[in-house]
Amino acid sequence: MTTKPDLQRQFFDMLMESQSWSPTSLLEYQRGQLSQLIIHAKKQVPFYATRLDAVIGQDGGINWDRWSKIPILTRKDMTERGDELLARSVPQAHGQRTMSRTSGTTGAAITLSSTQLAQVALNANRFRSYRWNQMDWAKDICSIFGDNPTQATFPNGARLGSWGPPWDPASAAGELWQINRFTSNEDVLKFMERIKPAYLGTGPKTAQALALEAERLGVSIKFDVFLPQGSMLGQLxxxxxxxxxxxxxxxxxxxxxxxxxxxxxxxxxxxxxNAETVLVEILDEYGKPASVGQSGRVIVTPFYNSAQPLIRYEQGDIAQWMPTCGCGRTLPKISGLIGRSTGIFYHPDGRARAAYLRMADRQLLGASEWQISQTGPHLFEVRYVPVDWQIVGDEAAIATRIRAAYFEDAEVRFVRVVGIEPGPNGKIAEYVNNWLPRQATPRS
Ligand SMILES: [Zn+2]
Known part of the structure; x- marks a missing residue:
């Protein structure tokens, strides 16, 4: 039997090759994985007893042309019917099951179940991304995380051991250092001056605050790569x-x-x-696959989640496909601008729009941060933090952009603010719907 470290390495080696597979090879691989998941889900998961029948043929084969007939799985389904989503058993090769609970700050708590194989896939994806960024596992990471103020405290922090692939001897030299999130920025900077990490891992807002403090104190710390955790980060x-x-x-x-x-x-x-481990769909406002450059809802189907199959799960984000990348990797590429589904705007006539304005638009307005909110059936409000309070940017041009991006009869107000309140999840949402006739279920 293949041991876990061997499997981990094999998976990683495959990902380093599959990142340049032809689209046909990738599709074939994805369908192979999806077929197994669908057959397993129908047999072992009560929630899917009949839900997938639209794609399962008489002979047990999958009719891929009917994929879009599978209903979208929502977070509401997970909160209300979570137990039905758990598999009675998982294939032996997927290893032990794990259970965890996540309590969303906005939504009800949900139970998540996973497998060892899913963890192996996750690690392999992580190692691949480290490799893409030319990270050296013999070097150190400083990670600011942990909500226990008595653990990983200043000045010593905690040493969590190596973080690189277990099969590579170079990993032994690299250390993952942890310092808890209650440590003051000044102390974190002192800690980093001492351990001299090559990499920093923490939430984008924490890192942002740390950087501003370093500037204020005139502390010069350099490292190679920032590894954001927990949320997507902005240009800022x-x-x-x-x-x-x-x-x-x-x-x-x-x-x-x-x-x-x-x-x-x-x-x-x-x-x-990570198309070898998850199917990502982007759907337009009519539920059809979005074309390149068109914004849409992100729907995901992770392949190795046999303990709790999520088939066509509404992730709650908005993204766009980008054209084929020039870097040599054939994996599909999405725009780095991911918005929450709560940023879907609705017209009283039923039309829904989820589109991004461009960075250049924000600059045209002279804003360092902004938030575009639908506040009424036809009313939009742009809240923004001016870079320079003496200068008023081109508000008329932005109003025109908003009418072009969303609805031609939108009325747009501008409100200059000193700061934008983060949402319940601690993140600033750039697109929010405060009118909400048909808001998507919030999630953490
Ligand atoms: Zn690329």
Missing amino acids: ERETMQRVFGAHTAELYSSKEAGQLAHGCPSGEGLHV
């Missing part, structure tokens, strides 16, 4: 990491439910989907 944080720490950002798009979905392309813009 990316630029700050570069300016203050000289660090490049390795972007990650992940969720508690579906694991690691996509990693930033090291060549620049966008994120490559």
Whole structure:
């Protein structure tokens, strides 16, 4: 039997090859994985007893042309029918099951179940992204995390051992250092001056605050790569990491439910989907696959989640496909701008729109941060933090952009603010619907 470290290495080796597979080979591989998942789900998971019948033929084969007939799985389904989503048993090769509970700050708690194989897939994706960013597992990571103020305290932090692939002897030299989230920025900076990490892992807002404090104190700390955790980061944080720490950002798009979905392309813009471990669909306002450059809802189907199959799960984000990447990786690429589904705007006539304005638009307005909110059937409000309070940007041009991007009869108000309140999840949502006739279920 293959042991876990061997399997981990095999999986990683496959991903290093499959990232340049032809679209036909990738599709074939995905369908192979999806077929197994669908057959397993129908047999072992009460929730799917009949739900997948639209795609399962008389002979047990899958009719891929009917894929879109499978209903979208929502977070509401998970909160209300979570137990029905748990498999009675999982294939032996998928290893032990794990259970965890996630209590969303906005939604009801949900139970998540996973397998060892899903963890192996997650690790392999992680190692691949480290490799994309030319990270050296013999070097150290400083990670600011943990909500226990008595653990991983200043000045010593905690040493959590190596973080690289277990099969590579170089990993033994690399250390993962932890310092808890209650440590003051000043102390975190002292800690980093001492351990001199090559990489920093923490939430984007924490990193942003740390960088501003370093600037204020005149502390010069450099490291190579910033590993954002927990949420997508904006242009502002990316630029700050570069300016203050000289660090490049390795972007990650992940969720508690579906694991690691996509990693930033090291060549620049966008994120490559981990298409060997998850099917990502982007659907337009009519539920049809969105074309390149068109915004839509992200729907995911992780392949290895046999303990709790999520088949066509509404991730709660908005993204766009980008054109084929020039970096040589053939994995589909999505825009790095991921918005929450709560940023879907609705017209009283039933039309729904989810589109991004461009970074250039925000600059035209002279805003460092902004939030575009639907506040009434026809009313939109743009709240923004001016870079310079003496200068009023081109509000008329932005109003025109909003009418073009969303609804031609939109009325747009501008409100200059000193700061934008983060949402219940601690993140600033750039697109919010405060009118909400048909708001998607919030999630953590
Ligand atoms: Zn690329």
